[in-house]
Amino acid sequence: MNLLRHLVIALAVLAACVTTAFGSATIHLKDGRVLEGEIVRETDTFLFIRVMIGGVGKDELVLRSNIDRIEAAEAPATAPGDEMDELDRDAESEDAAASRDGAVRVAFITLEEMVGPFMFAPALSDSVEALEDDDVDVVILRFNSGGGALAEIEPLIEVIEDEIKPEYRVAAWIESAISAAAMTASICEEIYFMSEGNLGAATGFRQGGSGAESIAGRELEEVLRLMEGVSERGQKNPLVMRAMQVPTELSVDFTSDGRVVWRNDLEGEHIVATENDILTFDSQTAVKYQYARGVANSKDELMRQMGYSDWVEVGFDADEIQQRHREEVARGQTEIQKAFQLLQLSLASGDVVKAQRYLGQLKAWATRNEAFVKYNGLTDENLRQAEREIDRVRREQRRDRR
Amino acid sequence: MSAGVIRVAGRWTRRMVLGAAVALGGAMAGLPAGVESLGPRAAMADEGEALDRVILTSGRVVEGRILEETAEAVRIMVMLAGIEAPATYSRSEVLKVERGVVKPAGGEAARGDDEEAADRADRVSGDGPVVYHLKLEGMLIPDTGISSFPPRPVIAPSTLTSALADAASFNPEVVVVEYDVAAAGGLGGVLLVEEYGAIVESFIEDGLRVVFWIEDAQGGASLLPFSSPEIFFQGGAELGGMGEVGEIDSGDEMVDKKLMSAALGHAVGMAIEGGYPPEIIRAMCVEANWLAVRFDRGRPEFIEHEPRSSDGEGWIVLTDDGEGQNADDETKLESNDVLNLTSDWAYRLGVSRGEFDQLDDLLWELGVDDDYVVEEGRGTAILESAADHVERTFDSFVRLQQELEDVGRGGAPRQLNILRRLSGLLAAQAEVLDPSGAARAQLEIQIEQLRDEIRRQNQRRR
Numbered sequence: 040m041n042l043l044r045h046l047v048i049a050l051a052v053l054a055a056c057v058t059t060a061f062g063s064a065t066i067h068l069k070d071g072r073v074l075e076g077e078i079v080r081e082t083d084t085f086l087f088i089r090v091m092i093g094g095v096g097k098d099e100l101v102l103r104s105n106i107d108r109i110e111a112a113e114a115p116a117t118a119p120g121d122e123m124d125e126l127d128r129d130a131e132s133e134d135a136a137a138s139r140d141g142a143v144r145v146a147f148i149t150l151e152e153m154v155g156p157f158m159f160a161p162a163l164s165d166s167v168e169a170l171e172d173d174d175v176d177v178v179i180l181r182f183n184s185g186g187g188a189l190a191e192i193e194p195l196i197e198v199i200e201d202e203i204k205p206e207y208r209v210a211a212w213i214e215s216a217i218s219a220a221a222m223t224a225s226i227c228e229e230i231y232f233m234s235e236g237n238l239g240a241a242t243g244f245r246q247g248g249s250g251a252e253s254i255a256g257r258e259l260e261e262v263l264r265l266m267e268g269v270s271e272r273g274q275k276n277p278l279v280m281r282a283m284q285v286p287t288e289l290s291v292d293f294t295s296d297g298r299v300v301w302r303n304d305l306e307g308e309h310i311v312a313t314e315n316d317i318l319t320f321d322s323q324t325a326v327k328y329q330y331a332r333g334v335a336n337s338k339d340e341l342m343r344q345m346g347y348s349d350w351v352e353v354g355f356d357a358d359e360i361q362q363r364h365r366e367e368v369a370r371g372q373t374e375i376q377k378a379f380q381l382l383q384l385s386l387a388s389g390d391v392v393k394a395q396r397y398l399g400q401l402k403a404w405a406t407r408n409e410a411f412v413k414y415n416g417l418t419d420e421n422l423r424q425a426e427r428e429i430d431r432v433r434r435e436q437r438r439d440r441r
Numbered sequence: 442m443s444a445g446v447i448r449v450a451g452r453w454t455r456r457m458v459l460g461a462a463v464a465l466g467g468a469m470a471g472l473p474a475g476v477e478s479l480g481p482r483a484a485m486a487d488e489g490e491a492l493d494r495v496i497l498t499s500g501r502v503v504e505g506r507i508l509e510e511t512a513e514a515v516r517i518m519v520m521l522a523g524i525e526a527p528a529t530y531s532r533s534e535v536l537k538v539e540r541g542v543v544k545p546a547g548g549e550a551a552r553g554d555d556e557e558a559a560d561r562a563d564r565v566s567g568d569g570p571v572v573y574h575l576k577l578e579g580m581l582i583p584d585t586g587i588s589s590f591p592p593r594p595v596i597a598p599s600t601l602t603s604a605l606a607d608a609a610s611f612n613p614e615v616v617v618v619e620y621d622v623a624a625a626g627g628l629g630g631v632l633l634v635e636e637y638g639a640i641v642e643s644f645i646e647d648g649l650r651v652v653f654w655i656e657d658a659q660g661g662a663s664l665l666p667f668s669s670p671e672i673f674f675q676g677g678a679e680l681g682g683m684g685e686v687g688e689i690d691s692g693d694e695m696v697d698k699k700l701m702s703a704a705l706g707h708a709v710g711m712a713i714e715g716g717y718p719p720e721i722i723r724a725m726c727v728e729a730n731w732l733a734v735r736f737d738r739g740r741p742e743f744i745e746h747e748p749r750s751s752d753g754e755g756w757i758v759l760t761d762d763g764e765g766q767n768a769d770d771e772t773k774l775e776s777n778d779v780l781n782l783t784s785d786w787a788y789r790l791g792v793s794r795g796e797f798d799q800l801d802d803l804l805w806e807l808g809v810d811d812d813y814v815v816e817e818g819r820g821t822a823i824l825e826s827a828a829d830h831v832e833r834t835f836d837s838f839v840r841l842q843q844e845l846e847d848v849g850r851g852g853a854p855r856q857l858n859i860l861r862r863l864s865g866l867l868a869a870q871a872e873v874l875d876p877s878g879a880a881r882a883q884l885e886i887q888i889e890q891l892r893d894e895i896r897r898q899n900q901r902r903r
Contacts, residue, residue, distance in 0.1 A: 100671060244696045286695075390893065
């Protein structure tokens with residue numbers, strides 16, 4: 040274990056960006072200055088060191104980017120789970136080194152905005168297809184979404200499970216994954232957070248005329264069962280996702296070797312969720328309870344966490360597909376709503392020529408992107424109904440002229 | 442058929458000036474911009490008489506003699522290669538007008554970006570470090586667009602970006618953001634402030650040292666300073682008033698819990714990124730949260746439940762659960778259902794790094810060398826100008842709505858014209874007044890309806 044600790048300290052000194060844990064340290068800055076004192080606060084991008092000036096303590100802000108190296112005066116205390124994490128990372132590091140001679144090729148795919156129209160399984164599938172020529176090793180799915188349609192979760196999970204996982208090492212990188220986004224991300228065995236990241240609040244609900252209504256009964260049971268399966272495939276305790284969906288008593292004990300043991304009561308050492316709330320992890324709790332493997336605020340940090348020192352970003356086309364899809368959906372949603380209303384208006388005023396024009400616009404949107412068919416009502420049936428309505432008005436007008 | 446109107450909440454009426462039309466946005470497209478015509482040199486100014494300066498939103502500075510200044514435009518006589526020429530700039534292009542501030546030095550009156558940058562570089566390349574002082578005062582925008590409007594100057598996300606970008610252009614050692622900002626509290630406040638937090642964080646990530654100096658921070662705005670690792674207070678300052686994030690009424694208790702959980706996840710995330718204890722944010726946002734603190738060699742330790750004997754001694758309860766006997770008495774000043782940070786407590790809890798009333802003292806604490814130069818740049822002007830544009834656009838919108846109602850039935854062509862102008866106003870300030878574009882889409886439909894009505898009227902006449 041001492042050897043492992045020395046290795047951890049050595050890595051910290053080399054990289055000057057690994058979490059140091061609070062304690063006395065000597066910081067060598069790139070400009071040549073040396074600060075000695077106690078690190079009293081730190082994040083992934085900066086730290087405060089309390090230096091003594093004339094017997095008075097003064098907290099100095101130091102950006103990690105300005106640090107050449109840090110020498111810890113004593114070995115940092117090992118938090119529960121740290122040793123396992125370090126061993127895992129070592130193993131991953133070796134795997135990474137063994138997997139290829141050159142740099143590891145990593146594709147970052149952004150999954151943003153509303154699950155369903157914006158975070159859309161066929162679009163993700165297109166992105167995966169675009170990876171084929173890039174000789175990709177690792178796919179990072181970067182989540183930033185406040186949730187969306189339950190109906191899209193299974194299709195998205197199928198793409199991740201059937202198209203990405205068999206070909207690539209995949210990890211979810213969480214800026215924000217709320218509700219349906221949290222459910223989707225949980226299929227990934229490897230989850231990393233950004234400092235500001237959050238994941239949870241996965242209660243299903245629908246918005247009706249009289250307000251919001253959480254799903255219940257058989258519908259709720261189905262979603263709970265679905266997510267139990269997803270949690271297991273993502274190698275996570277299903278109780279965690281359940282506490283994100285419905286109020287659930289959830290607590291944690293740590294074993295002597297740092298493993299997390301989840302409990303469906305409040306008798307554990309650490310209370311995670313109660314019957315009065317819905318669980319959302321922040322970056323600290325996600326790592327503490329080993330739901331996430333680490334915190335990374337940059338691609339470099341993420342790669343280091345995943346055990347890669349030599350990597351190169353590839354797969355830009357794959358992400359461009361996502362960006363283009365989101366732009367098109369954003370533009371289309373407003374235009375479709377407008378065209379729908381104008382179509383109705385034209386029919387009401389008997390202007391069949393205009394009505395035909397707006398129907399043509401709607402058909403064009405439906406052809407352009409499947410998401411509009413599924414989430415904006417541009418189904419064949421709706422479009423045929425509109426055609427029938429235009430024909431009816433046209434026939435009435437002919438009859439009136441006669 | 443009468444054209445409908447988008448109604449504006451009636452509570453914000455103090456600025457409903459029904460004066461001369463304020464043409465903005467699309468309506469300004471017809472105004473000639475820049476130099477109109479060249480003519481022989483006339484007496485630009487008496488020898489030694491100070492000239493005027495017009496600062497454009499593009500950053501360009503134009504100097505000369507202002508000929509005319511109206512609500513729509515500014516006309517200024519400039520000198521180009523020794524020849525005098527009038528130039529007109531629409532109000533939407535103009536950031537600030539300064540009269541009699543430039544000593545005529547002969548030669549060209551109009552100064553380009555390069556010259557301005559050179560001036561800036563001269564100042565910045567002086568011996569002392571540059572400190573950029575930005576007074577951030579006002580209210581973060583509501584997410585309700587035109588249907589509700591705040592009573593204080595609006596700070597839009599793009600405006601904050603522009604102000605910080607201006608600060609960054611000085612390559613300052615530190616940017617001191619003197620902060621007197623409010624925003625809606627509760628869930629809406631949390632969600633709103635995240636966008637602003639991301640802006641501050643992105644500048645910090647790019648190496649800009651941004652320090653918040655709190656004068657007053659209320660509602661959702663009290664969370665924004667947590668996006669920076671360095672917060673200082675002024676004497677008597679307060680940071681809080683978040684209100685109960687859980688005070689949501691979606692119509693379903695479970696959905697309320699979900700929304701609260703998500704909002705708290707966002708707020709706590711911002712604090713973690715800034716390096717602050719998440720317990721403080723939870724206590725600021727949730728009434729039911731207990732927060733007790735004790736100090737170990739000056740460093741705060743927290744528990745989030747009512748102190749028990751097994752927790753040891755020395756705990757100070759900062760917030761209780763607000764239940765039963767713990768409920769705050771609204772007739773008393775002191776309350777502890779949610780955490781509002783005074784300067785003293787902010788310091789003790791490690792949120793604030795100190796209380797300073799003078800910028801000099803703050804800069805000394807920050808370790809800035811004595812020979813510093815304080816730059817205000819265009820930051821304050823950017824904020825004031827942007828808020829002013831929004832306010833005038835809103836006034837015009839309200840006035841046009843009234844006109845639309847007054848026209849009533851039978852005035853379809855005029856209604857059509859007004860609707861188009863309303864749409865133009867929203868487009869000009871879309872970020873604040875119509876962020877989703879929904880209001881403009883609605884206006885377009887009204888325009889289409891009206892066109893149909895006009896067409897039918899014309900057919901009937903034939």
